[in-house]
Amino acid sequence: MNADSPGWTLMVVAVLLMIGAAVSLIGSLGLLRFQTFYERVHAPTLGTTVGIGCIVTASMIYFSATGTRLVLHELLILVFMAVTTPVTLMILVRAALLRDRSENAASGQESGR
Amino acid sequence: MTMVLDWSITAAQICLGLAMGCAAFRLLRGPRAQDRVVGFDSLYVNAMMLLLTFGILTGSTVYFEAALIIALLGFVSTTALAKFLLRGEVIE
Numbered sequence: 001m002n003a004d005s006p007g008w009t010l011m012v013v014a015v016l017l018m019i020g021a022a023v024s025l026i027g028s029l030g031l032l033r034f035q036t037f038y039e040r041v042h043a044p045t046l047g048t049t050v051g052i053g054c055i056v057t058a059s060m061i062y063f064s065a066t067g068t069r070l071v072l073h074e075l076l077i078l079v080f081m082a083v084t085t086p087v088t089l090m091i092l093v094r095a096a097l098l099r100d101r102s103e104n105a106a107s108g109q110e111s112g113r
Numbered sequence: 114m115t116m117v118l119d120w121s122i123t124a125a126q127i128c129l130g131l132a133m134g135c136a137a138f139r140l141l142r143g144p145r146a147q148d149r150v151v152g153f154d155s156l157y158v159n160a161m162m163l164l165l166t167f168g169i170l171t172g173s174t175v176y177f178e179a180a181l182i183i184a185l186l187g188f189v190s191t192t193a194l195a196k197f198l199l200r201g202e203v204i205e
Binding site for chain 1: 138145146148151161162192
């Protein structure tokens, strides 16, 4: 902890950390509590967008305030996650659709779980 | 003012640990394979956020690089698992 960093910066860092952690906890609780797979896919994206955004912004503000220069390389994580999360989840939902359809064709009954 | 930051870091670590627990439950007890893959995806994202929080706590930038590596390898592994579920093989 650097002593000459201003207090409001640390307050902003603290609030952003709390918001990011709470949002990711809500997303994971949704992953735990929803009933079908297609509802469950929606929940963790909350954590991967808002949660990562808040925590990465908190880290950038903290290291910029305690260091001597502006630190921006946490933006790499933010951009990378924002680009890759829709790709992975879309491929995954397509795989789930294909598996459900092949199972429905085999057994002839609805299976959403 | 640094005490506020310390307490908020502790609370954020507890929240992220609980989130990792939820994701690990879905990874272990998922009814089907795609549920396990979604749980794994959520697990590594939460672990990455925990590493960033730990980096703020200790003030070193080593944890940022670990978080970046987790982001890169987690994307590749989740995509490979999804491709395996889609086709039955990873590289066609």
